[in-house]
Amino acid sequence: MPAPGAEPPPAAPRHTVGDLVALSTQHLTARGVASPRLDAELVVAEGLGLGRLDLYTGPERPVTPAERDAVRALLARRARHEPMAYILGRKGFRRLELAVTPDVLVPRPETELVVEWVVAHAPPGARVLDWGTGSGAIALALADERPDLAVTAVDVSEAALSVARANAARRRDGAADVDFVRSDGFAALAGTTFDLVVANPPYLSDAELAAAPPELAFEPAGALTAGPRGDEALARLCADVPAHLAPGGAVITEIGETQAAAVSQLMAQAGLTGIRVHRDLAGKPRAVSAVKQ
Ligand SMILES: C[S@@+](CC[C@H](N)C(=O)[O-])C[C@H]1O[C@@H](n2cnc3c(N)ncnc32)[C@H](O)[C@@H]1O
Missing domain, CATH: 1.10.8 (Helicase, Ruva Protein; domain 3)
Structure with missing residues (x-):
């Protein structure tokens, strides 16, 4: 005192x-x-x-x-430089707020382009596969905006699938309307076909990773890259997808902005037709789609 x-x-x-x-x-x-x-x-x-x-x-x-x-x-x-989404534990994607942890890629606005395309082009009741679902962003946005679709989602990472399943359980109506399956590529889907396959696979090269902002070091390596060239997962997806598409079915995959020509060629080599490069709002090549005759 x-x-x-x-x-x-x-x-x-x-x-x-x-x-x-x-x-x-x-x-x-x-x-x-x-x-x-x-x-x-x-x-x-x-x-x-x-x-x-x-x-x-x-x-x-x-x-x-x-x-x-x-x-x-x-x-x-x-x-x-920890990503804001991991600090907050959530990230907005389309109309959803998704829980995110360091086990999953932070969903990016660029990826909304492939969702938009599927929402606009999937026939009523189509069977859709989300290849490499991560947080469940693409699969859950599709289930939300097109409840008529039958959506399956695969990921090789069990930890990512736990996050995706938790996000499905948190949906407003609590409906777990996406079938989540652990699978290395299409390995667990032998004999299953889809009307549409949508993917945002890992596609960064070693050089791109080395030059990337420090935030990316917090994200799971297996979500960012599948090999030194960057196109290893894309090549596998293109080679494997025709066997899992119904006749007339389509695939759309997000790509890095330098990969449009190479991925178009991979799709042509796989016997797919109607190959189209989709550009984002900045005019950069952001996705490639193709059809199985
Ligand atoms: C770029 S992240 C995309 C995550 C989510 N679809 C998104 O857009 O936010 C790629 C995802 O593919 C998964 N993945 C990588 N290789 C895979 C494989 N061989 N089979 C299945 N999933 C794979 C990773 O675990 C990761 O969750």
């Missing part, structure tokens, strides 16, 4: 929500994070249990030391 008449000790500075956002943005900028302001807002909102909008409506709200520590812990992870 201060002696009578003595000055009270200075109070520890109280941070506000606005201060935390500003300091976090500075920290992430200094660490070379690509979108420091956005990520700072996401981290602060998550640490405080608020929505992002609350940061704008209540920037003067004081922050308790416990809240500041919670934000700091999340901020330290982002400063080490």
